Amino acid sequence: MNQIPMTLKGVEKLRKELNELKTIKRPRIIASIAEAREYGDLKENAEYHAAREEQEFCESRIKEIQIKLSNAQIIDITQIPNTGRVIFGSTVSIININTNEQFTYRIVGDDEADFKKNLISINSPMARGLISKKSNDVAMIKTPGGDVKYKILNVEYL
Helix, strand or coil: CCCEEEEHHHHHHHHHHHHHHHHHHHHHHHHHHHHHHCCCCCCCCHHHHHHHHHHHHHHHHHHHHHHHHHCEEEECHHHCCCCCECCCCCEEEEEECCCCCEEEEEEECCCCCEHHHCEEECCCHHHHHHCCCECCCEEEEEECCEEEEEEEEEEECC
């Protein structure tokens, strides 16, 4: 399987979720299943079926996180010399050339992406258009509304 790029914060977040699923959620679900079994006939026992469904979701999420962590390529941007180029993990400030709107984004892995927190996925059109550019370069980003030009103002390795 291919390596999955992640920042240190992304790996910590997944490890925390995995720990919570294993130590808190899984035992709670097991207790719910045991309690629901006491109600009798399992064929028509809605509580039992709901708990089993929740267990399936929990176990599949645990497996998914374990696979991601085992294939994680952890990138600590603070340990990389700043060449001024936009790379995975860097924080980039840009300006829309047409509207003069300024934005600052950090390029992160898929699991870490949160547009509301200005964390964009490495696989997003915006990040793909910015990767390998440097300060004062112009990036053409394909959007549903058409191509948009952004000028890169600053690249930081925070």
